[in-house]
Amino acid sequence: MKLLIWDIDGTLTYTPGLGRRAMERAFEEEFGVSGALEGVPTAGGLDVEIVGQVFRRYRLPESRLQSYFDRYLRILEELLASPHAGGPTPGVVEALERLSARKDVIQVLGTGNIEPGAWIKLRRYRLDRFFETGGFGEKPGPRWTVIRTAIDRAREHYGIGDLRPEDIYVIGDTPRDIEAGRHLGLRTVSVATGPFDAGELARHRPDHLLPNFASPWEHIFFP
Ligand SMILES: [Mg+2]
Known part of the structure; x- marks a missing residue:
């Protein structure tokens, strides 16, 4: 086996840049933070660590982690449903x-x-x-x-x-x-x-x- x-x-x-865009848009919509992932490498990283880095950098409350990820998932689905380069x-x-x-x-x-x-x-x-x-x-x-x-x-x-x-x-x-x-x-x-x-x-x-x-x-x- x-x-x-x-x-x-x-x-x-x-899906070039799409996951990253979904994460950034979720930070904008949830916390009003724009360009949240600037300088944060995402390739090969763990979502929870990528997002955790931004939470620490902007001192965002950990209690909002779940609502952040819920929003991220909604945006991700929306971006993937719209026309995009990728497959x-x-x-x-x-x-x-x-x-x-x-x-x-x-x-x-x-x-x-x-x-x-x-x-x-x-x-x-x-x-x-x-x-x-x-x-x-x-x-x-x-x-x-x-x-x-x-x-x-x-x-x-x-x-x-x-x-x-x-x-x-x-x-x-x-x-x-x-x-x-x-x-x-x-x-x-x-x-x-x-x-x-x-x-x-x-x-x-x-x-x-x-x-x-x-x-x-x-x-x-x-x-
Ligand atoms: Mg990979």
Whole structure:
């Protein structure tokens, strides 16, 4: 059995700047703070930490965190419903279809998105049909904690036993995905469909590097 853990933004989907815009608009509408994410890196980060940084910077009350995220989710849904540049990354739908047809593969999410945000993004492009569970960016901590949770939930949800680390793949578009996978001794697969180009990703030495899933990928999971 092989377990594939997929990142969302820049890996499964490509929605340039849209999530960030939704977060910023929510800060504007909820607190009257504009340009809230200026200088805050979001790629590969956890939603709760990105938003937490802004809360601390502007000394916003933690008690409003839930209402902030509720507003963010409404705006995210609205922005995704309007015309925008973006969609599944090249080749990824076909890859997911072929992988999900296999009996020896389980696919889960490993994303910095809060869970409802993750499903909103996936539903928009009908990618939610490939996933049932995963790890999400809801608790502060290093990104590998999200991957750890994804593995635990996969085992529980699908009733599988211990997997060998070399049969678990962390698929992502940022150096943070590589670091998270390596920290847990897992296989790392980088795709250059996000903000980092192949050269930059190569410097972080993933086990495998793909321009996108339109190029041959089978050898990675089924050597
Ligand atoms: Mg990403």
